[in-house]
Amino acid sequence: MKFHHRLTFVTALLLLFILLLSSPLKDFYEDRSNYADKTTYRRWIRRPFGSEKQALLMAHETSPYDIKNESVQDKMVAMPTTPLEKHIHILVHARMRTGSSVTGSLFNNLPDFFYVYEPGHMIVEDKQLDLYADSFKYLETIRPDLVSFLRSIYNCSFGGKTFYTRSLQRHHFMRQNSKALAGVKTPIREGDLERICSQKKHIVVKTVRLNNVVLAEAALRENNVRVIHVVRDPRAMMLSRRNMQHLSGTERNNRASRGVFEYRLEKIIKDYCKWLEDNYISVEQGSEWMKNQYLLIRYEDLIDRPVPFVAKMFKFAGLPLDNDTVARIQSADWWRGHGEEWRSHVTFKEVARVHKLCPDSVFRRFGYKKLLNESQLTDNSTSVVLPLEYTDLNPQLV
Structure with a gap:
């Protein structure tokens, strides 16, 4: 294969790789990775809590991807709760x-x-x-x-x-x-x-x-x-x-x-x-x-x-x-x-x-x-x- 043919082939492969990275396939693989992490979080094998935010996540069954910089108290208040029953x-x-x-x-x-x-x-x-x-x-x-x-x-x-x-x-x-x-x-x-x-x-x-x-x-x-x-x-x-x-x-x-x-x-x-x-x-x-x-x-x-x-x-x-x-x-x-x-x-x-x-x-x-x-x-x-x-x-x- 001549040099310019080889160069064209390699360039095409690079363009295809870049296209894949920006395509829905990328999202698919990232979603699978995120799901595995979230599943592990929800399953909860007890370990020393690294932070109050980590403990709070486990308490509310959310994922680490949802964490922002609010205080623990603010985060708890912001969490959606079920309507309070009339008599508990x-x-x-x-x-x-x-x-x-x-x-x-x-x-x-x-x-x-x-x-x-x-x-x-x-x-x-x-x-x-x-x-x-x-x-x-x-x-x-x-x-x-x-x-x-x-x-x-x-x-x-x-x-x-x-x-x-x-x-x-x-x-x-x-x-x-x-x-x-x-x-x-x-x-x-x-x-x-x-x-x-x-x-x-x-x-x-x-x-x-x-x-x-x-x-x-x-x-x-x-x-x-x-x-x-x-x-x-x-x-x-x-x-x-x-x-x-x-x-x-x-x-x-x-x-x-x-x-x-x-x-x-x-x-x-x-x-x-x-x-x-x-x-x-x-x-x-x-x-x-x-x-x-x-x-x-x-x-x-x-x-x-x-x-x-x-x-x-x-x-x-x-x-x-x-x-x-x-x-x-x-x-x-x-x-x-x-x-x-x-x-x-x-x-x-x-x-x-x-x-x-x-x-x-x-x-x-x-x-x-x-x-x-x-x-x-x-x-x-x-x-x-x-x-x-x-x-x-x-x-x-x-």
Whole structure:
């Protein structure tokens, strides 16, 4: 081939290549690349959040290509939200020392909510039962009364619920833990409660004494209640319960007292682990309605990664994420400590005991890594809170 023929051929190839780059084929390949990135983002394998904007993207299931330079707060306000429902009913479902109070406080701080703090406490106290006993068998004895009370609360109907007014009058913390009732004067009458409740648009109840949420489904269905199931690492729960039921100096030196305490704590751990799995599996195998009304939240995620998880929780509840809540969860005093702080206050012997009392399936199902020795326990560079394999049971977190 002569030189000028070769030059013409090469020039033609170059022109064809330039034409391809500016054609729809280029867009096709770029779209495929973008789609792969977006799919990975939506699938969400947990990694340390590089920035608040990245966390916000994950919370709202958008792609990195949509990010501009707005502040996190502005971006959240600008995000499209579903229309606010006229009446939102929420049940924060947890056990003692697992994060129910911090979760409930997020809704209690909103102006349109009537918040009921631990109705089971009122019932147990009225029946003169042990306030700290919470085995499945024990909680079954109060379930009918608790479910009946939940119905009353979501209907703002407190006639005959004298244990509610007595508890509010007896305990200052019961009133102070509900912003809607913080300024109410004593003596409190049932009619006062009904009036205050009816003036609020939404209702949230925080309880740690419901053995299985599916057993309350009928009452929840009647009032279209959304369930936020709060769980916590069994080892952290063990430490918190141990501190809550601390022994006096004399009892610590008494082997018999210490033995009873340790036996009771072991029973609490077993009951808690059973409660975790029973509730999750019951929902998983339950009605479609219950699955759609259920959201699992880990205490550790809520405390250490509040931006995406509070956003998810509010979206599930049908609420816009307001500026005050955003500012609060981004502040330095959002919550004392962090989700894995328990590791600095326990021995490996105690951790190993929890591992024996709690089935491996609990650690796998809820994403908590078991520890093999003391060095793993004290190695704070490695987290024991693993990514969760979320399923269709809770699509809000996929």
